[in-house]
Amino acid sequence: MQDRAHSWPRRNRIFTPTNYRRSRRWNGDKYMLENRESVESGTSRRTFLTGAVLAGLAAAALPNAVDASGRPIFHIVNDPDSGDFHEFPGRTVDEKILNYALTLETLEADLYRQALNLASGKPLTTPLDTNGSSYTLSIDPGGLSASKAAVGFGYLVQFAAVEAAHRDFLASAITADGGTPVSPNPGGYQADLGTDLQQILEVIRNVEETGVRAYLGAAQFIKNLHTLQTAATIYSTEARHAAVINWVIGLPIGPSRERLDSVAVFDEHGDNNFEHWQTPKQILRTVAPFIA
Amino acid sequence: MTAALTMGAGAAAAALSLAKAEALTYKEIPEPGYLNLPGLSGGHDIKVLNYALTLEDLESDLYYQALLRLTVGGVNSVGKTIPGLGLGDDEPDVYYINQIAPVEAEHRDFLRGSLNGLINGIAQKPYRYDFGIETKSRADVLALVLLAETTGTQAYLGAVPLLKTRAFITAAAAIQGTEARHTAVLTAIQNELFNSSSPVPVAPLATDNGGREGTQDPDAVLASVSPFIVKP
Structure with a gap:
C-alpha cells in the first residue's frame, strides 16, 4: 500500500460549492483520511455495483431475461417508465431511441436558432446561418460582464450549428438504417427566451441539461454497442455545452441534481459527483411547453 | 502487476523488468478470467471497469499534485518536493481544480470500492504518478490537467464497444458526462487566462466530426498516460 496520508494544501480547505459544504468529507485532512480508508478497505460502496454486477452476470447467463412487461431485468431502478419509448416510431428499440433523440435535437436546434436570432436582433423566423460571422451580439447582456457576454454569445453561435448537425446526423443515421426519422413538429417550437442575453442563456441551459438527462436515461436500453457509442458522443457534447453555459451565467458547472432527477449511482458522499437521468415520460413533460 | 502474477515465476520476473520501459497496455489491465464462464462475461467487463479505475486514479492524483503546485506546495506520493506557485483560492484555475478534485476522487473511490466490494482484491491496485509537475508553469499545469480530462472523456467513449453486458452502462456514462x-x-x-485572443473550442464544432465527441482506444490512451506512471 502506498502512502496516501499526505494532507491537502493547508489553504485549500475550500471545496466551496454549496453541495459539498454540507459534507464533512471534504474538510481538510478528514477528506484524505477517509479517502485512504476507503482505498484500503475497498468495501464501503458495495451497494450499487455488487447489485449491478450480479444482475449483469445473471443477464449474461440469461441473455433474453426480461420482466413481465418485456423490459430487461437489470434496468437501473424499478421505474416502470425508464425503458418506455413507445411514443417514438421505430422497428426496434434502438430506432425508437434514435427517434427520441432526434425529437429532442430537432427542438433544441430550433430553440438555438431562435435564441441566436433574438440575441442578434434578427427576426425569429430567420433560418440558421451556419456561417457564424453573420451574427453580432445586439441585445442587452443582462447581468453578464462584457467578457462573459462575448464568450456566451460565441457559444450560442457555435452550439446552434452543432445542434443542427446532431439533428441532421441522427436523421440520416435512421434513414441509412432503413428507418423513418420523425418529422419536426408542424407548428414549430416556442420558448419565452426573455429580453437579454443572460435570460436567453438560462433557457438554453435548461434545454441542454434536459438533453443530458434524456441521453443518460436512454443509454442502457440501446442494444447495439456502436449505436450506443455514437449516442454517447452526442451526450458528451451536450454535457460540455451545459457546463460552459452554466459557467458563463454563474451557476455551478454541474452535474447539479434537479427535482425530477434519478441517480445513476447511489453516492453517500453527495448528490453531484455523477450525472443524473430522467425517463422519456419526464423529459417529454419538461419539453412539452416548447412544442407549439 | 496482477497480469504478471498470473504467469509463471520466470515470466513474471521478465514482465516486471520489461514493464518499467514499456507503456502500459490494455492487455495488462487485470481481468478475473474465472468470471468468464461459458455464457458469462463478468471478468471481461470488470477489466473495462479496471481500465476506467486506472484513469480515475491517475486523474485524482494529478489534481492533488496540481493543487500543490499552484498553491502552497508539498510533497507528492513519489517523495518529490513540489514548490508552490502561491496562487490564491479564488483564481479561476485554482477554484475549479479545487471543485473538480473531490469529484474525481469520488469516481475513483466508487470504482475501486465497488469492484472490491464485489470480490475483495479484484480492483486494479493504485500506481504512483510522476507528472514532473514541480517545474511546470501555471499554464502548463492547466494544460496537463486538461489533457488528462480530455483523455478521460474520450477514453470512456472508446471503451463502450468493449462492454459485454448492460450492467455498467449507466454508471460509466454518468461518470463520462x-x-x-x-x-x-x-x-x-x-481560454480566459491564457488564450483570449485565439480561444480553443470548448466542445467539438459542427465542422469537427459533426459536433460529436471524439473517442480514443484503450491502448492509445494507456500509451499517452504511461509516461506518468511510476511502476512498482
Missing part, C-alpha cells in the same frame, strides 16, 4: 463537463470548463478557463 462529468468528465466532459470538466473538460469544457477547464478549456473555458484556459
Whole structure:
C-alpha cells in the first residue's frame, strides 16, 4: 500500500460549492483520511455495483431475461417508465431511441436558432446561418460582464450549428438504417427566451441539461454497442455545452441534481459527483411547453 | 502487476523488468478470467471497469499534485518536493481544480470500492504518478490537467464497444458526462487566462466530426498516460 496520508494544501480547505459544504468529507485532512480508508478497505460502496454486477452476470447467463412487461431485468431502478419509448416510431428499440433523440435535437436546434436570432436582433423566423460571422451580439447582456457576454454569445453561435448537425446526423443515421426519422413538429417550437442575453442563456441551459438527462436515461436500453457509442458522443457534447453555459451565467458547472432527477449511482458522499437521468415520460413533460 | 502474477515465476520476473520501459497496455489491465464462464462475461467487463479505475486514479492524483503546485506546495506520493506557485483560492484555475478534485476522487473511490466490494482484491491496485509537475508553469499545469480530462472523456467513449453486458452502462456514462463537463470548463478557463485572443473550442464544432465527441482506444490512451506512471 502506498502512502496516501499526505494532507491537502493547508489553504485549500475550500471545496466551496454549496453541495459539498454540507459534507464533512471534504474538510481538510478528514477528506484524505477517509479517502485512504476507503482505498484500503475497498468495501464501503458495495451497494450499487455488487447489485449491478450480479444482475449483469445473471443477464449474461440469461441473455433474453426480461420482466413481465418485456423490459430487461437489470434496468437501473424499478421505474416502470425508464425503458418506455413507445411514443417514438421505430422497428426496434434502438430506432425508437434514435427517434427520441432526434425529437429532442430537432427542438433544441430550433430553440438555438431562435435564441441566436433574438440575441442578434434578427427576426425569429430567420433560418440558421451556419456561417457564424453573420451574427453580432445586439441585445442587452443582462447581468453578464462584457467578457462573459462575448464568450456566451460565441457559444450560442457555435452550439446552434452543432445542434443542427446532431439533428441532421441522427436523421440520416435512421434513414441509412432503413428507418423513418420523425418529422419536426408542424407548428414549430416556442420558448419565452426573455429580453437579454443572460435570460436567453438560462433557457438554453435548461434545454441542454434536459438533453443530458434524456441521453443518460436512454443509454442502457440501446442494444447495439456502436449505436450506443455514437449516442454517447452526442451526450458528451451536450454535457460540455451545459457546463460552459452554466459557467458563463454563474451557476455551478454541474452535474447539479434537479427535482425530477434519478441517480445513476447511489453516492453517500453527495448528490453531484455523477450525472443524473430522467425517463422519456419526464423529459417529454419538461419539453412539452416548447412544442407549439 | 496482477497480469504478471498470473504467469509463471520466470515470466513474471521478465514482465516486471520489461514493464518499467514499456507503456502500459490494455492487455495488462487485470481481468478475473474465472468470471468468464461459458455464457458469462463478468471478468471481461470488470477489466473495462479496471481500465476506467486506472484513469480515475491517475486523474485524482494529478489534481492533488496540481493543487500543490499552484498553491502552497508539498510533497507528492513519489517523495518529490513540489514548490508552490502561491496562487490564491479564488483564481479561476485554482477554484475549479479545487471543485473538480473531490469529484474525481469520488469516481475513483466508487470504482475501486465497488469492484472490491464485489470480490475483495479484484480492483486494479493504485500506481504512483510522476507528472514532473514541480517545474511546470501555471499554464502548463492547466494544460496537463486538461489533457488528462480530455483523455478521460474520450477514453470512456472508446471503451463502450468493449462492454459485454448492460450492467455498467449507466454508471460509466454518468461518470463520462462529468468528465466532459470538466473538460469544457477547464478549456473555458484556459481560454480566459491564457488564450483570449485565439480561444480553443470548448466542445467539438459542427465542422469537427459533426459536433460529436471524439473517442480514443484503450491502448492509445494507456500509451499517452504511461509516461506518468511510476511502476512498482
